[in-house]
Amino acid sequence: MFLIIYTSVIATTMMTLFSYLYSEFKNEKFKEPQLINILINRLPNVSSSIGKNNVLGWFIHYTI
Numbered sequence: 001m002f003l004i005i006y007t008s009v010i011a012t013t014m015m016t017l018f019s020y021l022y023s024e025f026k027n028e029k030f031k032e033p034q035l036i037n038i039l040i041n042r043l044p045n046v047s048s049s050i051g052k053n054n055v056l057g058w059f060i061h062y063t064i
Contacts, residue, residue: 012062033057 037057
């Protein structure tokens, strides 16, 4: 079980690193944690606003 979790974290980190590099190179929005935070802000039942760099986006990104 540890090996599966470890491999998943490494794979997600590598995917995220690629997304951030590609995002900077193409000047596009491919930063998954930031996109998740933007989607959270658009939810109708969310009363408080969170920033693009909130830890919640990172948590959800790695949890998925």
